[in-house]
Each structure stands twice: as C-alpha cells, then as structure tokens.
Amino acid sequence: MMSSQLLSVDILIFALHFLEAFTLSTIFPENVFTVGRLAYRRLLLDPQSASLYVGANGHLFRLWAYNINATASTDGLYAHAELPVSRSDAEECRQAGHVECVNGVRLMFLKEGHQALLVCSSNAMKPQLRELDALSLEERSSPENVIGVCSAHVDLNTTAVLVEWGNPDDIPAIYSGIRTGLILDNNLIYRPPLIKNSKEVYSSMRTIYTDSKWLYEPDFVASFDIDKYVYFFFREVAIERGNCERVVFSRVARICKKDIGGKNVLRQVWTTFVKARLNCSTSSKFPVYFNELQSLQIVDGGSDSLFYATLTTPEISLGGSAVCVFSLSNINQLLDHGYFLEQTSSDGGWITTPSKNVPEHRPGTCATNSASVPDSSLHFARSHLLMADAVSADLPLLVLRDELLTHIAVDTVEDINVIFVYSHSSQKLHKIAHWFGADKNSKLLATYALKNNGVVFAMTLLPGEFVYLSGEDNVAQYLLSQCSLYTTCAQCAVDPYCSWNTARGLCYKREQAHLSTAGWVSSSPKDVNKCLGHVKRMTTNAYVGDTLHLTCVAQSKWIFNTESVSPSSKRQLTTEGGLVIFNVSGTDSGIYECNVDEQAVMIYEITVDDAECVQPTSIAQFKSKYREWCQKFAKYKHSTEKWQLWYDRNAANCPKQRFTDFNHVIIE
Incomplete structure (x- = not known):
C-alpha cells in the first residue's frame, strides 16, 4: 500500500510541475524608464502631444509616449523638472517626526488647452501648487502653499479634478476628496475659495466633516467633471447598517458646480450633495457582493457615459474581484428621481422617506443661486443625503477568485471597449472586450503575466498603442496588442488589435488594409465565425508512455472522436484551455478538437505507435x-x-x- 501511495503522489507532483510549464504568456516591456528609485506614483497621458507625464519624489518628467526611453534633450521629446524642498521646510518636517519629508507629486492636470500643467506636491508635509509650461516644464509662476487640494501623506486614498468651466463666474477650481486635520479625521469633499483678480469672490465649499452621515471614513477613488456636475467615487463605512455591523459600501456622490452654499443654513456647505450605493454582484440564489471599489475609468459612450470599475469583496481569500460597468444615465436617474433614506433618531434605524415629505426643491437639484433656496429645503437636504436604492451594474464582465484588481484602463476600438485590469496579488494583466447589442457582450481576450514588475502605483494607456505601469523603481511600457502571442485564428482575429494571416498562419497587429485584403482575417469578439475556414490543424506522432500537451485557448472545451473530454487521472485540462494526456497508449489515437463558443479553433490528429517488439528506428x-x-x-x-x-x-x-x-x- 505504501508503494502505491508513493507512486500516486509522484504522478500528481509530476502532473503539477508539468502543468506549471504551460503557464500564461509572460510579456516584457518594450521600454523601461528610470533614473533611480524615486517612487513614480503619478501618470498623466496627453494623446494630443504624445506626452506621458510622470510624477515622482522630487522630480517631474515629460516622456515621449511612443518610446519612453527617448530622453535626448535635443529632440524636444523629453523634459525634466526638479521639485526641491527648501532646507527650512525639510528641517521642520524632520523635527516634527515625519518620515515623508520629500516633495512627492500627488496631482497633475492639463489646463488652458493642454498648454499648461498644474502640479500639486507634498513638499515635506506642506503641500504646494505650481503651474508649469506643458512642453518645457518651466515654471510659469512661483509655487504657492495650499490646504485641502492634495494630501501630504502618501498612503491616503484621495482624488481631485480640475474644473475650468461651469463654476460660479466660470472661475477655475480644483475639487478634491481628501482627509485633513492633525489626525486626518476631517473627511471632506472640498472646493477652495474662488479667486478672481487676486480677490476672493466666493468662499470655500465643503461637506460637514463632523457628521458621519456625509462621509464616514471614506477612501476616495476617482472624480469627474461632467456637464453641470462633479462626481466623486469612493468607498466608505455604510452608516445605514447601524452600529451592529461594520460594512463598507462603494458610493457615487454628486454636487452642482454652481453651488455656493446656503444663506443661513449650510453656509459654505454643499447644498446639492447626494450619494448612492454602487452595487456590483453576481446573479445567484446567494449572490456575492463586491462592495469595495478599487479603481474606476470613464468612457464616453456617445449617448451615455460608462464607468468601468474594479471592486473586491472584503476578504480577498474568501471572495475575489470583479469588473463591473455603471452608466451615467442610471446614476442620474436614481439621484434625480429615487427615494431617500432617513434616520428617525440619532440611534434609530433607517427608513425610506415618503415622497410627500420631499420638498419642492429636491436635494441634489441645481439652483441658479443656491443662497436663495428656502431654509426649510436646506434643513431637509442636510439630513437626506443617501438614496434608498443602489445604482446596479449588469452582471460582472469578469470575476476572479483570490485576486485583488487594483488598476483599470480602457481603450475604445471602433464600437468595442477593451478593458485592461491589473491584479496586485498575481501581477497579471487581463484584457477584456466589452460591447453592446448581444446577450453575451464581453469576452476575456487574454491574460498576461508581467515579469518582475513589483508593486504598481499607476496605470494608463495610449489609445491603440501602449499601456504604461509605474512603480517604485521605474515606468514600464507594454504593447496593447501582443498579437504575436496568439497561435490560432480564433484567438487572433477576435482581438480588435490583431489580424490573422492565413498564408503564414501567424498573428499580426491589425492595419486598415487587412479588412479588405485577401489572406487576412480580421474579426471581432462579436463574430467568431470568420475563422471557421481557418482552423489550425496539427498532426502529432506519439509513442506508448508519452505525455502529450495539446495547447488551446482559455474557456475552451475538448472533444475526442466526437465525445466530450472530462478531467480524469488520464487527461487533465489546464487553466489556459490546453489538454494534457498522460501515459498515452493506442486507445489515445484519434482526433482531438478544441472548441470555443461551439466553434473549432484547433484540431489535433494524434497517432500513437503501439507496435510491439519492433526495433527502434529513431x-x-x-x-x-x-x-x-x-x-x-x-x-x-x-x-x-x-x-x-x-x-x-x-x-x-x-x-x-x-x-x-x-x-x-x-x-x-
């Protein structure tokens, strides 16, 4: 018995090692930029000038997006600015016991038609705002100390957006989601005073940081300027769950740009602040809720804007991550017409507010002059901030167990949105296609392993070309397409970046000419039928006792001589869609067909030489x-x-x- 057990264990160990040899494709960067260990925490891409702005500790760089290593100062593709800390500020920071006494870049915004770059940096715990020329990175004006715009602390999750139009008197301003105070307990959505001709025209605006109904220990993720509103996305403790259960929910909050506060009630406080829960969950009898928002990217869909988000369960080991999509129209519909929640007493439960109790000036409604809104309406708005219902996404586009998806970037290729999501836990980059007009409207195109990438601080992309990831040591530039890794027409042609060459049996980056040239197959994730006449066929000879690995694509099904293949001790399916056959014999000879979406993508004809007592000839x-x-x-x-x-x-x-x-x- 002991020998039999050892034999089984040996086979299992061999099988595991064998399967490990056929892991996901590892991709390597086209270029890597570094000038030392500077913590390259912020990335901002300007497609108009093909510039990638990189913010680090004490330094700011403008790189050429097509080759971030092109750093010759004479060609105009590269610029560098140092952001020093004065000796007095550095000394004061150290004496106060702080360890972050550098000038780390926290925020970057392009303004004035991409002619100027606005940068907020930590400056040894005394944040500064400075304006630079967008090309040369030369300072346009002296830096000024600011409060509530960017955080001095590197480990806080904050957000900010530059709003140049739509504010009172169209005075530009930065709206921020931030924590302030000596112990960082002032949770704010904040707009600094509006200055015109060196004079304060409008006072600063904020949420009420002493009332947790407004914001309860928030972690801010993203913010956007859309039409007459500013939207904030964050996760926070769900106050509506009461004291018996501490649960974190994802939220979207909205305020009006023209808001200047009330006259008597809510002075210098947002009168239009409303928020709602974001619901991303599976559809089942016992759904899994991905409650904690990690990253978010907006895509303009023409008639509607879409927010692609990565969200996680509270315990990654017990759940995982998902990619969900929320629409702007659904968000506005709920905030404009949904029911409110209210608390009957300070320690009471939460109930839905009857419609008849909502004043004529509904909370969240933009007014020409918010100071003229009746005090009674503002009293109601102060205590009715949260919607009763949630903004629900459709089914998740991707669900991954035991992974923490921390970054997202989205490219649009014709009518298909290609989503790139990065997993902090596995250092993998997932590529997903999403489209509309069909029952099945998403497809996982590929998953890439990144070699020794380390912790990723930021991720962005140049449409149609590259994705960039920054970390402690460097910035890495990867191709979006990675077409050469595809081995079949079915894999290649459905990727919006790639085309299949039928003569060579190889995958290339897609060009416009491929769509109308013979010998090229260019499809889309919505149509897999174009590859039916170009199924890759392989003939393989094997001998008794061999182990075979038949490669295919993820999410595939195998058929052997018209019968479906199920996992067994003899045959194992790999996570990449391949089939491993152990200890082959004559009965394993035949036709193996790999199908995706009920379409053949690979066909193997296996012949096992099981002749007995024949002298070897090879x-x-x-x-x-x-x-x-x-x-x-x-x-x-x-x-x-x-x-x-x-x-x-x-x-x-x-x-x-x-x-x-x-x-x-x-x-x-």
Missing part, C-alpha cells in the same frame, strides 16, 4: 521504448512488493506449505 522511438520498459519494470517491482507483503501476512497461516523464499514454494 531516437524518439528508442526513448519511448526505454520509458515503456521503465514503466513495466516499475509495475513488476510494485507487484513483487505486493507479493512480499502477502507472504509476510499469510505464511504463518499456511500449514500445508513451506516457503523457502519468495520465489520457491515447496508442496508438502
């Missing part, structure tokens, strides 16, 4: 026969051990027989 055949004899010897050895075990147990109970040894039995 090295492969000799090795096969050698393995076969090794296996037979192992079986013989195992059988003799079983006989020996039988002998040890039963010899004493056999009075009519006398054993001299294992190989000789004397009959008396």
Whole structure:
C-alpha cells in the first residue's frame, strides 16, 4: 500500500510541475524608464502631444509616449523638472517626526488647452501648487502653499479634478476628496475659495466633516467633471447598517458646480450633495457582493457615459474581484428621481422617506443661486443625503477568485471597449472586450503575466498603442496588442488589435488594409465565425508512455472522436484551455478538437505507435521504448512488493506449505 501511495503522489507532483510549464504568456516591456528609485506614483497621458507625464519624489518628467526611453534633450521629446524642498521646510518636517519629508507629486492636470500643467506636491508635509509650461516644464509662476487640494501623506486614498468651466463666474477650481486635520479625521469633499483678480469672490465649499452621515471614513477613488456636475467615487463605512455591523459600501456622490452654499443654513456647505450605493454582484440564489471599489475609468459612450470599475469583496481569500460597468444615465436617474433614506433618531434605524415629505426643491437639484433656496429645503437636504436604492451594474464582465484588481484602463476600438485590469496579488494583466447589442457582450481576450514588475502605483494607456505601469523603481511600457502571442485564428482575429494571416498562419497587429485584403482575417469578439475556414490543424506522432500537451485557448472545451473530454487521472485540462494526456497508449489515437463558443479553433490528429517488439528506428522511438520498459519494470517491482507483503501476512497461516523464499514454494 505504501508503494502505491508513493507512486500516486509522484504522478500528481509530476502532473503539477508539468502543468506549471504551460503557464500564461509572460510579456516584457518594450521600454523601461528610470533614473533611480524615486517612487513614480503619478501618470498623466496627453494623446494630443504624445506626452506621458510622470510624477515622482522630487522630480517631474515629460516622456515621449511612443518610446519612453527617448530622453535626448535635443529632440524636444523629453523634459525634466526638479521639485526641491527648501532646507527650512525639510528641517521642520524632520523635527516634527515625519518620515515623508520629500516633495512627492500627488496631482497633475492639463489646463488652458493642454498648454499648461498644474502640479500639486507634498513638499515635506506642506503641500504646494505650481503651474508649469506643458512642453518645457518651466515654471510659469512661483509655487504657492495650499490646504485641502492634495494630501501630504502618501498612503491616503484621495482624488481631485480640475474644473475650468461651469463654476460660479466660470472661475477655475480644483475639487478634491481628501482627509485633513492633525489626525486626518476631517473627511471632506472640498472646493477652495474662488479667486478672481487676486480677490476672493466666493468662499470655500465643503461637506460637514463632523457628521458621519456625509462621509464616514471614506477612501476616495476617482472624480469627474461632467456637464453641470462633479462626481466623486469612493468607498466608505455604510452608516445605514447601524452600529451592529461594520460594512463598507462603494458610493457615487454628486454636487452642482454652481453651488455656493446656503444663506443661513449650510453656509459654505454643499447644498446639492447626494450619494448612492454602487452595487456590483453576481446573479445567484446567494449572490456575492463586491462592495469595495478599487479603481474606476470613464468612457464616453456617445449617448451615455460608462464607468468601468474594479471592486473586491472584503476578504480577498474568501471572495475575489470583479469588473463591473455603471452608466451615467442610471446614476442620474436614481439621484434625480429615487427615494431617500432617513434616520428617525440619532440611534434609530433607517427608513425610506415618503415622497410627500420631499420638498419642492429636491436635494441634489441645481439652483441658479443656491443662497436663495428656502431654509426649510436646506434643513431637509442636510439630513437626506443617501438614496434608498443602489445604482446596479449588469452582471460582472469578469470575476476572479483570490485576486485583488487594483488598476483599470480602457481603450475604445471602433464600437468595442477593451478593458485592461491589473491584479496586485498575481501581477497579471487581463484584457477584456466589452460591447453592446448581444446577450453575451464581453469576452476575456487574454491574460498576461508581467515579469518582475513589483508593486504598481499607476496605470494608463495610449489609445491603440501602449499601456504604461509605474512603480517604485521605474515606468514600464507594454504593447496593447501582443498579437504575436496568439497561435490560432480564433484567438487572433477576435482581438480588435490583431489580424490573422492565413498564408503564414501567424498573428499580426491589425492595419486598415487587412479588412479588405485577401489572406487576412480580421474579426471581432462579436463574430467568431470568420475563422471557421481557418482552423489550425496539427498532426502529432506519439509513442506508448508519452505525455502529450495539446495547447488551446482559455474557456475552451475538448472533444475526442466526437465525445466530450472530462478531467480524469488520464487527461487533465489546464487553466489556459490546453489538454494534457498522460501515459498515452493506442486507445489515445484519434482526433482531438478544441472548441470555443461551439466553434473549432484547433484540431489535433494524434497517432500513437503501439507496435510491439519492433526495433527502434529513431531516437524518439528508442526513448519511448526505454520509458515503456521503465514503466513495466516499475509495475513488476510494485507487484513483487505486493507479493512480499502477502507472504509476510499469510505464511504463518499456511500449514500445508513451506516457503523457502519468495520465489520457491515447496508442496508438502
């Protein structure tokens, strides 16, 4: 028995090691930029000038987006600015016991038609705002100390958006979601005073940081300027759950740009602040809720804007991550017409507010002059901030167990949105296609392993070309397409970046000419039928005892001689869609067909040479026969051990027989 168990364990270990050899495709960067360990935490891409702005500790860089290593100062593609900390500020920071006494870039905005760059940096715990020329990175004005715009602390989750139009008197301003105060307990959505001709025209605006109904320990993720509103996305403790259960929910909040606060009630406080829960969950009898927003990207969909988000369960080990999509129209519909929640007393439960109790000036409604809104309406708005219902996404586009998806970037190729999501836990980059107009409207195109990338701080992309990831040591530039990694027409042609060459049987980056040129197959994730006439066929010869690995694509199904293949000790399916056949024999000869969406993408014709007592004529055949004899010897050895075990147990109970040894039995 012990020998049998060891044999099974050996086979299992071998199988695991064998499957590990066929892991996901590892991709390497086209270019890597670094000038040392500077913590490259912020990325901002300007497609108009093909500039990638990189914010680090004490430094700001403008790189050429097509080759971030093109740093020759004479070609105008590269610029660098140092952001020093004064000796007095650095000394004061150290004496106060702080360790972050550098000038780390926290925020970057392009303004004035991409002619100027606005940068907010930590400046040894005294944040500064400075304006630079967008090309040369030369300072346009002296830096000024600011409060509530960007955080001095590197580990806080904050957000900010520059709003140049739509504010009172169209005065530009930065709206921020931030924590302030000595112990960072002032949770704010904040707009600094509006200054015109060096004079304060409008006072600063904020949420009420002493009331947790407004914001309850928020972690801000993203913010956007859309039409007459500013939207904030964050996660926070769900106050509506009461004191008995501490749960974190994802939220979207909205305020009006023209808001200047009330006259008597809510002075210098947002009168239009409303918020709602974001619901991303699976559809089942016991759904899994992905409650914690991690990253978010907006895509203009023409008639509607879409927010692509990565969200996680509270415990990654028990759940995982998902990619969900929320629409702007659904958000506005709920905030404009949904029911409110209210609390009957300070320690009471939450109930839905009857419609008849909502004042004529509904909370969240933009007014020409918010100071003229009746005090009674503002009293109601102050205590009715949260919607009763949630903004629900459709089913998740992707669900991954035991992974933490921390970054997202989206590209649009014709009518298909291609989503790139990065997993902090596995250092993998997932590529997903999403479209509209069909029941099944998403497809996982590929998953890439990034070699020694380390912790990723930021991710962005240049449409149609590259994706960039920054970390502690460098900025890495990867191709979006990665077409050369595809081995079949079905894999290649459905990727919006790629086309399949039928003559060469290879995948190339898609060009416009491929769509109308013979010999090229250019499809989309919505249509897999174009590859039906270009199924890749392979003929393989094997010998008894061999182990075969038949490669295919993820989310595939295998058919052997018209019968579906199920996992067994003989055959195992890999996570990449391949099929591993152990210890092949003559019965394994036949046709193996790999199908995706009920369409064949790979066909293997396997012939196993099981002829007995034939002199080997090749090295492969000799090795096969050698393995076969090794296996037979192992079986013989195992059988003799079983006989020996039988002998040890039963010899004493056999009075009519006398054993001299294992190989000789004397009959008396």
